[in-house]
Amino acid sequence: MIARDAERLPEGPAIRGKLGRDDLIMRGGMVVIALYLLVTLAFPLYAMLSKSISTYSFDLAAFELQVSDDEGRFDGTIRTAAELNEATGAYTPADLIAGSDGRLGVTAFFPDFSFRSPVRYRIRNATDDGRFLVGSTLHDDTSWQELDSNTFRRVQLRPVETRGLGNFASYFSTPALFNSIQNSIVIAVISTIVTVTLAFWFAYALNRSCMRFKGLFRLIAMMPILVPSLLPGIALVYLFGNQGMLKDLMFGASIYGPIGIVIGSVFFTFPHAFIIISTALAISDARLYEAATALRASRWRTFWTVTIPGARYGLISAAFVVFNLVITDFGLPKVIGGQFNVLAVDIYKQVIGQQNFEMGAVVSVVLVIPAILAFAIDRAVQSRQVALLSARSVPFAPKPDRKIDRFFFAYACAIGLFIIGLLGVCQFAALVRFWPYDLSLSLNNFQFDRMDGGGWGSYFNSIRLALLTAVIGTAVIFFGAYLVEKTRGFRTGRALFQMFAMLPMAIPGMVLGLAYIFFFNNPANPLNAIYGTMAILVICTVTHFYTVSHLTAVTALKQMDREFESVAASLKQPTMKLFARVTVPVCLPAVLDISIYLFVNAMTTVSAVVFLYSPKTTLASIAVLNMDDAGDIAPAAAMGMMIFYTNALARILHLVASRGILARAQAWRMR
């Protein structure tokens, strides 16, 4: 607003605010964190992007051939494969486009070829970068290979790397792949609508009603965040699969497909939506409600004119966070997607199944587009957001209302049952000896050292990763959010920074992991040394979960009036003192939420780290993936529950610790 007014003023002599020490510190800090994001996000993504436009084609001019007569004598005529192709028309230009694993037979160049003939053939690369195979032996030098006709049959030309949009062309012309775009968007939109609606009313019940057991419900709502996204899939199989306990509720429909993905997605995105909406609803100005009451506005009208506009920013943030979580998640559709193809699983199939990194990169680029749209919408909404908590605000306190409180209690119970139910099923599955034929209980499924995928060692590695991520990540992210919110001026820099901070949400973990391989495993990269260490896992995890934490921090910081900074400046207090004495304490709930969010996500993350772990740093979450992948579903559920209990314990410790801290730092809330 201020900026807009300033534009209307006539141009006077340029008055430039002096850059004080504070501004310099803040800008310096921003540059450091921006640099961090550049190295851990932008550069690897650039490596990925350049992979997507690297195409492979057969350069027929790079191969030279000679043919002998029937007695095996060569007359010295050398022809390139290109000349032969022109003469015979064996391959069309479209045939010459390939993937990195493309191969092209050579016998088609000789229409009268017979593998029994005594004719001999010579072939060589005309240039140093030409490559061909005889059988499976690679020849990449320029020496002649002389072969009999039977061996010549086994010659395969290899493509060379070029640059262009060929991969995208072939992506969009492959119906199987193209279809996934629609599938992904439909799934993400439905899951978003369902999740945000459910989460809003849940958050509303907890923040604006006087129903009972709020603390308990808050804990339950956070539970899905404590488990890998594959776990609801596993639970749904046990509930609604062909041998499921509640199979009849499906009325013949299959849980493997869109239905399963949506239910599972609602489960695992629920806390993400809840945390953001709840932060937005938590702080509100009671004066607005007093005004509404004084004006005799109906409850309904008050809701639409006061509550919703106040929570708008949170709602929209939540919507696009959920949308992106669903569209980029690969664990859940992999477990329960059946034949319903989605983009994230396509990446997996391209990269893992076919080792086609280029096409994997292309699908990733396609996946990034919705996220950039979401980012644009977010910016548009954000620019209209007004600070809700000013220095003069009065915190809102709900009044008891028996009927409404009961209704919300019942609603919260339904949500709670859904969440606890799915987890309970997993716990049950983990304890059953052999579902569904031997229902006796045993701890056999917890003998991880005997299963594929990592064993108990990986469990302890996960805890280490989670602790490191929580401590380092919270410091980096909150400080970054503070700088981007509260620095004066420097608008381009801030906008750029904000954009970087939004990007990780859009990047499927698997793409980030692959991008890291391409970037960090390059021997020319001075940061090569961190490859294969715990450090790269921490960096990757912090980056992967940057966005939600950043948004949580920004949402909290937004509630703080900028007047605090002005007051501090007029009192000649250094910004860093304000940061430590006011900002951090006021935002402490958000800071603590971020740290626990990072901890639990580091425990549950799968896709980003699947390419980055080394023998010394295997992880529990990857063990879940691998065990489920191998069909060891019960042990996968068991390891998933170990992650759950660890995260639950961490949350309890966190709660106890934070209660003490909050009692002191949040005294201002309790009037």
Add this chain to the structure above:
Amino acid sequence: MLSKLKLTVALTAGLVFGSAAAAQTELTVYTAVEAEDLARYAETFEAANPDIKINWVRDSTGIITAKLLAERDNPQADVIWGLAGTSLLLLKSEGMLEPYAPAGVEALDPRFVDDSTPPSWTGMDAYVAAVCFNTVEGEKLGLSLPSSWQDLTDPMYSGHIIMPNPNSSGTGFLDVSSWLQIFGEDGGWEYMDKLHENIARYTHSGSKPCKMAAAGEIPIGISFAFRGAKSKAAGAPLEIIVPTEGVGWEMEATAIVAGTANLEAAQKLVDFSVTKEANEMYNTGYAVVAYPGIAKPVEHFPEGLLEAMIDNDFEYAANNRAAILKEWQARYDGKSEAK
């Protein structure tokens, strides 16, 4: 603090034991072998070679292969011990393997040794395709026991068969490439067209169909025999069927990664991997091993499996892989809402 302590201990130990501790070489070994076998492999080898220590990187075949290809310019692995033969052929065709003839390689079945001289890889054991049939669920649904691949196209089985997707599973590719070899190129695709009508869905892993069958989720799983035997041993009501037309198979093999800094230790490991002792170790989980004459029968393994193994053309599979997968995807993967 702890690491400081460890360091002190290590330094002291180094001073006391001198050269012995200093000479220990660590080998990074990439593998797709089942986790429960790994500890045994490492123990047996390290007992024979106390100066070498193995660090495993274990993952599924697809991931290990992708990882190796991605690390092409800066390989992290020294040795690959237990990866699919077609994957090793792929790596060989990228020039990523160090040719080496391990001591005693002559003793192996030549089908299990790369035909270049010196060979780029040597085989260990084979896993063989088979069909897992859940007798309890089969009876409930009134399904008769199939005996051949062609039987599986009977409309009776509609929606009751599950198989791995060749685009993400090595076992799935093994099935597809073997059908193309058994029935011929055209006949193979014709067969898969009909089979597709009966498939409930395609999984991402090769062992999953059999485990799904074991759990009664889908009564028939196209998978591999070893997995079926294991599930049966765990108490699953399974019948393991060897289709009469013959079955595809894939070997697991060993190779040295070109450019390793620990060539000598890597060679020792590969030497060990072809010994009779090592092959006896493979035999615990696999009925077919590279060393002739030592294979003892594995519990619950179906009869006649070895005779049913087709004369597999690995080179055909590796060189036509991209084209086969593309065709498969166009035919079957596009039908997302098929069932």
